[in-house]
Amino acid sequence: MSVRHTLLGLIAQQPRYGYELRAAFTALAGGRENWDVTPAQIYTTLNRMLTAGLIREDSSPVDTPSEKRFYALTPAGREMLEDWFNAQVNSAPQQDEFHLKLMLARSLEWVNLPRMIQAQRSSLYQELHRITTQRQLLDPARELAHILLMDKAIMHLEADLRWLDMVEARMEDVQKQPAPEPELRRRGRPSKN
Amino acid sequence: MSVRHTLLGLIAQQPRYGYELRAAFTALAGGRENWDVTPAQIYTTLNRMLTAGLIREDSSPVDTPSEKRFYALTPAGREMLEDWFNAQVNSAPQQDEFHLKLMLARSLEWVNLPRMIQAQRSSLYQELHRITTQRQLLDPARELAHILLMDKAIMHLEADLRWLDMVEARMEDVQKQPAPEPELRRRGRPSKN
DNA sequence: GGTGCCATGTAACGCGTTACATGATTAT
DNA sequence: ATAATCATGTAACGCGTTACATGGCACC
Numbered sequence: 001m002s003v004r005h006t007l008l009g010l011i012a013q014q015p016r017y018g019y020e021l022r023a024a025f026t027a028l029a030g031g032r033e034n035w036d037v038t039p040a041q042i043y044t045t046l047n048r049m050l051t052a053g054l055i056r057e058d059s060s061p062v063d064t065p066s067e068k069r070f071y072a073l074t075p076a077g078r079e080m081l082e083d084w085f086n087a088q089v090n091s092a093p094q095q096d097e098f099h100l101k102l103m104l105a106r107s108l109e110w111v112n113l114p115r116m117i118q119a120q121r122s123s124l125y126q127e128l129h130r131i132t133t134q135r136q137l138l139d140p141a142r143e144l145a146h147i148l149l150m151d152k153a154i155m156h157l158e159a160d161l162r163w164l165d166m167v168e169a170r171m172e173d174v175q176k177q178p179a180p181e182p183e184l185r186r187r188g189r190p191s192k193n
Numbered sequence: 194m195s196v197r198h199t200l201l202g203l204i205a206q207q208p209r210y211g212y213e214l215r216a217a218f219t220a221l222a223g224g225r226e227n228w229d230v231t232p233a234q235i236y237t238t239l240n241r242m243l244t245a246g247l248i249r250e251d252s253s254p255v256d257t258p259s260e261k262r263f264y265a266l267t268p269a270g271r272e273m274l275e276d277w278f279n280a281q282v283n284s285a286p287q288q289d290e291f292h293l294k295l296m297l298a299r300s301l302e303w304v305n306l307p308r309m310i311q312a313q314r315s316s317l318y319q320e321l322h323r324i325t326t327q328r329q330l331l332d333p334a335r336e337l338a339h340i341l342l343m344d345k346a347i348m349h350l351e352a353d354l355r356w357l358d359m360v361e362a363r364m365e366d367v368q369k370q371p372a373p374e375p376e377l378r379r380r381g382r383p384s385k386n
Numbered sequence: 387g388g389t390g391c392c393a394t395g396t397a398a399c400g401c402g403t404t405a406c407a408t409g410a411t412t413a414t
Numbered sequence: 415a416t417a418a419t420c421a422t423g424t425a426a427c428g429c430g431t432t433a434c435a436t437g438g439c440a441c442c
Contacts, residue, residue, distance in 0.1 A: 001429080002290040009297035013372075019393050023375040028296045034286045041430060043395055048428085067393060067438080085304050088316040089291045093227045094346045097195040098282045103221045103338050104202035111278050123281040144370050145296050148360060153287045155352040163345045170337070177337050179206075182216040184420070185412070194401080212421050234402060236423055241400085260410080260421060377392070378440075 003037060003045060008054065008073065008081040015058040017068040018042050030149040046071060054080060102167065107179040113171070121164050128157040196230060196238060201247065201266065201274040208251040210261040211235050223342040239264060247273060295360065300372040306364070314357050321350040 003025070010016060010024050022042045029035040049055045054077035058070040073081070098120055105111040135150045167174070196218070203209060203217050215235045222228040242248045247270035251263040266274070291313055298304040328343045360367070 002288075002293055003429085006293045006297065009293075009301065013300055017393080018395090020377065023377060027373045027375045028293055030287060030292075035288050038431070039394075040396085040432080045429085047395095069394080085294065085298065085309065088312050089294070091317070091320050091350070094223060094342055094349075095195075095228050096342065096345065099223075099338075099342055099345070100195055100199045100202075100221055101278065101282070102341075104199065105278065107206055108202065110275075116278065119281050124284070127284050142370070143373065144363070144367060145292075145373055148295075148356075148363070148367075149287055149289065149292055151359060152289065152292070152352075152356045155356055156287075156349060157284075159345075159348040159352045163341075163348055166344060167341060170341075174337060174341075177335070179221075179338075182220045184213060184216060186420095196401085210421080211423090231403070232422075233404080233424085238401085240423095262422080 003041070004049060004054075005081065005084045007042075007045065007049065008077055008084070011055060011071055012073055012078065012081055015070040015072040017070050018046055019068075021046075028145065030146055034149070049077070053077075102174075103179065106175050106177075113175070114168075117164060117168055117171075121161065124157055124161050124164065128154065128161070131157070196234070197242060197247075198274065198277045200235075200238065200242065201270055201277070204248060204264055205266055205271065205274055208263040208265040210263050211239055212261075214239075221338065223339055227342070242270070246270075295367075296372065299368050299370075306368070307361075310357060310361055310364075314354065317350055317353050317357065321347065321354070324350070 006025055006028065007021055010021055010028075016024070018039070022037055022039060025037050025042075026032055026035070029037075046055070050057070050071070053074055055071040056074050058072035101116065102113075105113050105116055131150050131153050135147060135154070138147050138150075140147060199218055199221065200214055203214055203221075209217070211232070212235075215230055215232060218230050218235075219225050219228070222230075239248070243250070243264070246267055248264040249267050251265035294309065295306075298306050298309055324343050324346050328340060328347070331340050331343075333340060
């Protein structure tokens with residue numbers, strides 16, 4: 001998705017090679033713990049971009065003997081990059097794994113719903129604590145990018161916690177309510193149904 | 194990733210067939226606009242689960258002539274489902290496309306940064322308005338699941354907007370700061386560098 | 387001389403998407 | 415009749431992950 005575009009952006013700054021791109025990407029994206037782009041992905045993606053005509057192999061700067069393979073933008077690549085900047089980010093659909101678990105859990109008797117919610121809550125708290133702590137260690141003057149990313153993560157975690165409180169408050173309603181079963185028109189030869 | 198598990202959960206409630214599973218999944222996951230699981234994905238996933246021994250083809254209930262292919266859980270499937278419920282949801286890494294755009298934009302002169310932020314803000318506002326409006330139309334007595342999901346989306350959008358304000362407030366700092374370039378030890382035969 | 391980082395890949399697999407394809411039944 | 419919905423798939427492709435594979439250079 002955005003890996004391609006980010007690589008384009010990094011190459012637009014200056015011709016670059018794979019290993020360097022991985023490091024630069026990781027630096028932008030919040031560290032290896034947050035978003036690990038593996039060498040395999042970097043090199044296969046670069047080859048696909050090469051095939052697609054978005055980048056071309058650039059003659060290495062004079063000082064580098066070989067082995068490093070530098071890439072530069074082609075006009076097509078530059079155009080795709082501009083298109084990316086001009087498009088707004090379409091907000092990702094709310095594909096929430098925990099919500100699915102929650103909705104399923106209320107119809108399966110053997111799942112301990114309150115326990116599940118509590119587990120999720122403590123997991124969120126842990127994560128919040130971890131990030132907040134780590135954030136303190138960053139230097140605002142040098143690692144602003146990373147800080148901004150963590151601030152966003154913190155805000156989202158806080159939202160998740162408030163949401164969990166809300167869910168718990170409505171738990172009784174949730175359990176009373178039947179799971180939403182969409183009704184389909186029956187086909188074939190129906191009997192008792 | 195959670196599609197498999199959700200299908201397992203739905204099949205655990207009662208034996209089901211593909212088309213029905215798609216409808217049930219969509220109902221749980223917040224409607225087709227939010228999470229569209231295509232027939233292709235349903236049927237290929239069911240086949241994979243079949244191959245993996247998580248489900249088995251169940252003899253159709255007496256009333257259905259044929260064509261519908263019902264599936265039921267195997268012990269292995271049941272076990273995987275229980276494991277899923279016992280594991281806590283590992284919070285997805287903050288893979289933020291807009292953040293990447295932002296970080297790249299400050300080092301590319303031809304990108305209008307303030308304009309980009311404003312575009313993103315209005316996009317978020319639109320989405321917030323859309324969801325809030327749609328939320329009002331839902332019946333709290335019957336569509337609680339969907340409402341909860343939208344409440345979460347709303348909270349996240351509000352967080353995103355507050356975050357954008359924060360970013361904008363620090364814009365000058367952001368631009369003043371050089372893009373974080375990780376330094377690699379040079380190799381080969383270095384010249385001027 | 388070994389550990390660790392620099393540097394580049396290939397192969398197999400899993401999941402998801404798009405496009406294509408088919409046919410039965412139900413409501414108008 | 416015909417449109418919509420029910421019902422099930424296949425094929426090709428894109429992206430990402432894991433595992434495997436290789437080799438050079440620098441530092442201690």
